[in-house]
Amino acid sequence: MLQIYCGDGKGKTTAALGSALRAAGNGMRVHIVQLLKGAPTSELKSLALIPNISVTRCDKDYGFTFNMSNEDKKRVIECHSELLRDAKKRMDNVDMLIIDEFFAAYNYGFIDREAADDIVFNRPDSVELILTGRDPDEKFIEAADYVSEIKAVKHPYDRGVTARRGIEF
DSSP: OEEEEESSSTTHHHHHHHHHHHHHHTTOOEEEEESSOOSOOHHHHHHTTOTTEEEEEOSSOOOOGGGOOHHHHHHHHHHHHHHHHHHHHHTTTOSEEEEETHHHHHHTTOSOHHHHHHHHHSOOTTOEEEEEESSOOHHHHHHOSEEEEOOOSOOGGGGTOOOOTTTTO
């Protein structure tokens, strides 16, 4: 099935990773692709300890999209294209594929949309696909079996509190 975790609230990646933990605990093979993320995060250390979970992402942190140079944007697109090609190959050998920040990368043109559509709309029936991010296109909502919208009601960032290690990253 296709699951979507979207919205402007905190917890989209957390929800997807919770699904990965549940699947791995049941012996399922899980692959996670993280788009638009390159900085080290605490969950990577934990995920590395779980034999049935693999993670790929760009090898460099390019920061927020609005701060990227044109050269950085080109490199991110190249990296994401490679990550999608790799994910497509892995689909025959995994039970669950998670593409984190899929919608931001898709909406801002940081992935090959044709390759992304191919993964979403031509995936094997045996693969549970989970996509996260803000503002999914209606075609993805229509195709999805689950859509959970996480709404921001209150967040410490609104009071100037920056991301905290072990909580937000």
